[in-house]
Amino acid sequence: MPNQGFLISFEGGEGSGKSTQIVRLRDKLTQAGKDVIVLREPGGTAISEQIREIVLSAKNVGIAFTTEVLLFQAARAQIYRELVLPSLEVGKIVLMDRTRDSSVVYQGMVRGFGKELIEQLNDISTKNTVPDLTILLDVPVEIGLKRQMDNGGANRFEMEDASFHERVRQAYLELAKSQPDRWKIVDASLPVDDVDIQVWAEVSAKLGL
Ligand code: TYD
Numbered sequence: 344m345p346n347q348g349f350l351i352s353f354e355g356g357e358g359s360g361k362s363t364q365i366v367r368l369r370d371k372l373t374q375a376g377k378d379v380i381v382l383r384e385p386g387g388t389a390i391s392e393q394i395r396e397i398v399l400s401a402k403n404v405g406i407a408f409t410t411e412v413l414l415f416q417a418a419r420a421q422i423y424r425e426l427v428l429p430s431l432e433v434g435k436i437v438l439m440d441r442t443r444d445s446s447v448v449y450q451g452m453v454r455g456f457g458k459e460l461i462e463q464l465n466d467i468s469t470k471n472t473v474p475d476l477t478i479l480l481d482v483p484v485e486i487g488l489k490r491q492m493d494n495g496g497a498n499r500f501e502m503e504d505a506s507f508h509e510r511v512r513q514a515y516l517e518l519a520k521s522q523p524d525r526w527k528i529v530d531a532s533l534p535v536d537d538v539d540i541q542v543w544a545e546v547s548a549k550l551g552l
Contacts, residue, residue: 347431347432347433347434348432348433348434348435348436348437349431349436349437349475349476349550350427350436350437350472350473350474350475350476351436351437351439351474351477351478351546352438352439352441352442352443352444352474352476352477352478353365353438353439353440353441353477354441354442354444354445354448354477354478354479354480354515355479355480355481355482355515355531356482356484356487356508356511356512356515357487357488357490357491357500357501357508358482358486358487358488358489358490358491358494359480359481359482359487359531360480360482360490360531360535360538361440361441361480362383362440363535364531364535364538364539364542365381365438365440366381367539367542368438368539368542368543368546369381369438371543372436372438378433378434378435378436379435379436379438380426380430380435380436380437380438381438382422382426382427382437382438382439382440383439383441384415384419384422384442384445385398385414385415385418385419385441386422387426388421388422388425388426390421390425391418391421394414394417394418394421395418397414398411398414398415398418398499399498399499399500400498400499401498401499403499404499406499408450408454408456411450412446412450412456412461412464413464415445415446416446416464416465416467416468417468419442419443419446419465419468420467420468420469423468423469423470423472424470427439427469427472428470428472431472436550439474442469442474443462443465443468443469443474444474444477444515444518446464446465447461447462447465447518448511448514448515448518449500449511452510452514452517452518453507453510453511453514473525474525475525475549476525476527476545476546476549477519477525477526477527478526478527478529478542478545478546479515479526479527479528479529480529480531480538481515481528481531481532482512482530482531482532483512483532484505484508486532487508488501488505516528527545529541529545
């Protein structure tokens with residue numbers, strides 16, 4: 344029987360602290376005796392990491408938008424076949440730093456490719472897999488960009504202006520509010536430990552821990 348495991352995704356704009364929170368959640372779940380795997384998109388497998396390099400490189404300003412859309416999907420198709428679906432099939436908890444909803448927000452809603460079209464591609468890439476729980480780490484744009492700056496290094500998306508990031512934030516909030524059963528919105532402007540407490544409350548409630 345497929346999907347015995349549990350898929351939890353983290354979504355949010357730049358500097359929302361997804362990677363920090365995912366590591367903390369992984370440690371807590373492991374302590375609770377769960378078998379956990381942490382993955383990120385785009386990337387997470389040797390092939391997907393090569394695609395990541397192409398799609399995010401600041402050098403590739405000339406990339407066509409359709410190419411960008413399809414490269415994110417290509418990276419996704421690979422990680423689902425190689426790791427996500429096999430892990431779910433053996434009952435693991437899969438924690439993902441971004442997945443299909445990033446394409447819905449960035450390419451579908453903000454850049455205007457269209458939500459429906461992206462969802463059709465997402466269904467192909469993921470073999471119709473939707474996260475069981477999605478945590479939106481919501482943070483005001485000024486705070487997120489400042490954190491990102493402090494961490495150094497800008498990819499093609501981080502080089503966008505503040506209004507782009509504001510549209511990303513609003514698109515995430517709209518999407519999350521339209522599917523409240525799956526999405527939980529966490530205030531990520533709070534100190535890391537407080538965010539951690541909120542994340543754990545949502546996850547432990549959903550998993551019955
Ligand atoms: P990354 O360096 O992983 O940043 P973050 O810490 O914000 O996750 O860069 C991933 C970037 O790719 C991010 O700006 C969002 C973008 N992205 C899309 O536009 N579409 C997608 O489908 C995915 C997975 C990511």
